Amino acid sequence: MWDYLQNLSFWDWLGLGTVLLILEVFGAGGYLLWIGVAAAGVGILTYVIPAMSWEVQFLLFAVLSVLTALYWWRRQRSVLRKSDQPGLNMRGSELIGRTFLVHDAIVGGRGKIKVGDGVWMVVGPDTPVGNQVRVIAQEGAILKVESA
Numbered sequence: 414m415w416d417y418l419q420n421l422s423f424w425d426w427l428g429l430g431t432v433l434l435i436l437e438v439f440g441a442g443g444y445l446l447w448i449g450v451a452a453a454g455v456g457i458l459t460y461v462i463p464a465m466s467w468e469v470q471f472l473l474f475a476v477l478s479v480l481t482a483l484y485w486w487r488r489q490r491s492v493l494r495k496s497d498q499p500g501l502n503m504r505g506s507e508l509i510g511r512t513f514l515v516h517d518a519i520v521g522g523r524g525k526i527k528v529g530d531g532v533w534m535v536v537g538p539d540t541p542v543g544n545q546v547r548v549i550a551q552e553g554a555i556l557k558v559e560s561a
Contacts, residue, residue: 421467426456426474443489447481505533505551512547512561515540519558526558 433449455474459465465473508528516532517525519540525532526546537558540546546558 419467421459421470423456423460423463426452426459426470430456443485444482447485448478451477451481505554505556508533508548508556509551510548512545515542515544515546518542519546526556 430449430452433445433452437443437445437449451474454477455470458473459470513526513528515524516527519535519537522536522539524535524537524540526535526548533556534554535546535548535556535558537546538560540558540560545561547561548556549559550557
């Protein structure tokens, strides 16, 4: 084992990088991509500096892996923060504060309201059909209402 480690070549690092990139195809969310790039980077450096010891190669791989993963994480956070549609994929949040007619009576704290051409489940005080309620919160697919 030690003999193998002492004779690591750039092909070993390029092979590891290739395996990591193939695994990324199966849905690792981008992290294996950057660790594979780090392995390829160590492979290129090992090609340029063939006398580099295996300890330095592993240390370089660890540092490059952490740096590239942090780069990816920070990039993803900045992309998500700069959305021009902050309510995207948060269906129902636009209903908070609006009033609607009760479609199925709210009995025992549960009922339905009509919103456009759809019907939403609601929880709130008992209210007969036809009365208005105001949406005050959302928990998943259920809206919390109060009497309007």
